[in-house]
Amino acid sequence: MSTYACNDFLKQLEAWMEGERSSVAQSHLRDCAHCRGLVEDMGAIRQAALAWAAQESDPPARVWVSLRAQLAQEGLIRGEEPRLAKAPRGWLAAIFAGVPRPALAGAYLLALIAVSVAFTGRSARELNESRWMSGTQNSTGLLNAQLQTEQNSVSGMVESNPVVTASLHDNLAIVDNYIALCEKSVREEPESEIARDYLYDAYQQKASLLAQMTERGMNGR
Amino acid sequence: MSTLATLRSQYHWKTAGLLVPGLLLCSVAPASADRIERHFKVAAHPVVTIHNPNGLVTVRAWTKPDVMVVVQRATSQVEVDAEQNGNRVDIQGRQVADTAAPDDLRADLEISVPQDTELQIHNDSGGVTVSNVLGDMNVDTIAAAVDLQDTAGYLTVKTVGGAFQCLRCAGRVEVTSISGNFKFIDLHSVYVRAQTSEGNILFNGSFMPNATYVLKNYSGAIEVRFSPGDSFDLMATSLKGKVNNEAKLEPSMHHHPKFGNALFGTFNSGRARVELNSFDGTINILKRD
Numbered sequence: 001m002s003t004y005a006c007n008d009f010l011k012q013l014e015a016w017m018e019g020e021r022s023s024v025a026q027s028h029l030r031d032c033a034h035c036r037g038l039v040e041d042m043g044a045i046r047q048a049a050l051a052w053a054a055q056e057s058d059p060p061a062r063v064w065v066s067l068r069a070q071l072a073q074e075g076l077i078r079g080e081e082p083r084l085a086k087a088p089r090g091w092l093a094a095i096f097a098g099v100p101r102p103a104l105a106g107a108y109l110l111a112l113i114a115v116s117v118a119f120t121g122r123s124a125r126e127l128n129e130s131r132w133m134s135g136t137q138n139s140t141g142l143l144n145a146q147l148q149t150e151q152n153s154v155s156g157m158v159e160s161n162p163v164v165t166a167s168l169h170d171n172l173a174i175v176d177n178y179i180a181l182c183e184k185s186v187r188e189e190p191e192s193e194i195a196r197d198y199l200y201d202a203y204q205q206k207a208s209l210l211a212q213m214t215e216r217g218m219n220g221r
Numbered sequence: 222m223s224t225l226a227t228l229r230s231q232y233h234w235k236t237a238g239l240l241v242p243g244l245l246l247c248s249v250a251p252a253s254a255d256r257i258e259r260h261f262k263v264a265a266h267p268v269v270t271i272h273n274p275n276g277l278v279t280v281r282a283w284t285k286p287d288v289m290v291v292v293q294r295a296t297s298q299v300e301v302d303a304e305q306n307g308n309r310v311d312i313q314g315r316q317v318a319d320t321a322a323p324d325d326l327r328a329d330l331e332i333s334v335p336q337d338t339e340l341q342i343h344n345d346s347g348g349v350t351v352s353n354v355l356g357d358m359n360v361d362t363i364a365a366a367v368d369l370q371d372t373a374g375y376l377t378v379k380t381v382g383g384a385f386q387c388l389r390c391a392g393r394v395e396v397t398s399i400s401g402n403f404k405f406i407d408l409h410s411v412y413v414r415a416q417t418s419e420g421n422i423l424f425n426g427s428f429m430p431n432a433t434y435v436l437k438n439y440s441g442a443i444e445v446r447f448s449p450g451d452s453f454d455l456m457a458t459s460l461k462g463k464v465n466n467e468a469k470l471e472p473s474m475h476h477h478p479k480f481g482n483a484l485f486g487t488f489n490s491g492r493a494r495v496e497l498n499s500f501d502g503t504i505n506i507l508k509r510d
Contacts, residue, residue: 007264033496084266085225160273160316160326161323161326161345163364164274164345164363167363167381167382168363171399175399175418194481194498201416202418212381
């Protein structure tokens with residue numbers, strides 16, 4: 001059995017995403033559903049980012065500055081001044097440089113969540129429990145604040161179709177409930193990768209739902 | 222009052238009783254449900270986009286190289302535009318009056334398309350049914366249920382609260398919802414990724430060789446049915462709930478993080494990959510009847 005483990009693969013993930021694929025990493029990926037799933041997710045993030053890139057103009061610089069600073073603070077990427085105007089170096093930088101303001105309100109939150117999931121959620125197993133807790137809280141605290149602002153702006157929104165209004169609000173309540181449950185679970189087991197994944201998924205759903213509601217409000221549908 | 226006078230009076234009231242509803246019906250009829258039919262000639266692999274906020278959307282495949290759109294409007298307060306752009310047909314329902322009751326804005330669409338049509342459907346409330354269409358499909362709803370039969374291609378479905386059912390579907394299926402229930406019956410897909418928060422997920426289909434099935438929810442039940450001849454590698458984890466299993470599994474060779482109730486193993490030669498995840502729901506892996 002190979003001694004090459006998931007942690008070894010994760011160390012080479014950035015290189016893998018840039019196209020440097022060693023035979024041992026390829027072999028590991030064939031056998032490991034977990035890492036395969038991670039690579040698929042990262043590919044999907046890159047695709048989504050590129051798709052957004054095709055849509056509109058530049059993002060607010062503060063979003064990327066704040067995102068980068070947060071990732072650097074957590075030690076997940078090296079701290080460095082953002083250079084939005086320069087040519088991208090790595091695959092992650094390429095995503096950042098290429099991503100403009102998302103077409104849907106709140107869509108940038110999805111990118112934030114996705115990157116948080118990819119890095120905070122999966123790549124740093126060796127971090128201790130308190131580090132996990134603070135990492136998760138840092139990520140979700142920012143998300144929570146941004147989503148709350150978004151939620152406040154859509155709370156009074158009324159659709160012409162009451163079935164649709166009820167469905168959107170009921171489902172937002174469901175997602176809020178899951179966020180609360182997942183946060184409790186993460187507090188109880190900070191190192192549980194699954195609990196963190198569920199928490200980030202719930203935030204992602206909320207961001208997506210709020211974006212949908214905002215878009216409907218803007219379109220007056 | 223004399224008997225004759227009483228009878229006359231009764232007769233007049235009876236006549237009025239018959240005439241008034243009749244007159245009312247006549248005056249309401251032109252504004253109530255009407256039927257519009259349009260035909261469009263298309264080439265191979267046409268694209269049909271459907272945006273119908275309120276009402277049923279029924280799409281069926283037929284053998285003609287035509288797209289036929291039949292619209293049944295509840296009132297004239299809703300319009301349905303259908304137009305062709307090259308090999309694409311766009312069908313769009315829209316509200317005409319600023320203030321109208323939701324029921325008055327309902328339009329039911331029946332659309333016949335060639336089998337190889339690519340579909341993009343948006344429906345907020347009502348329901349979506351698609352049968353025998355083999356092209357790629359993207360369906361997006363809020364409360365509307367989505368019911369697919371004998372479809373193939375790359376299917377992506379997103380609902381907020383609508384249920385999803387896939388009967389004899391093939392190809393690749395990706396479905397997400399918050400509170401919708403999912404049912405996959407007699408499936409022949411090589412890739413299924415399904416995620417719902419509060420809904421139940423039932424998978425009762427074939428496990429194709431080299432296929433991937435990822436089913437995930439927060440609560441509710443995930444039920445997977447298998448036959449003795451199936452072959453899959455299983456990873457089932459419920460963080461707070463139970464995992465019930467009737468399959469005799471060979472223990473997995475890989476290391477898996479263990480949180481909650483988890484089950485990892487191989488059934489027969491493990492040709493398909495089955496990943497079941499729940500936060501606090503129950504996962505049942507049961508023998509097919």
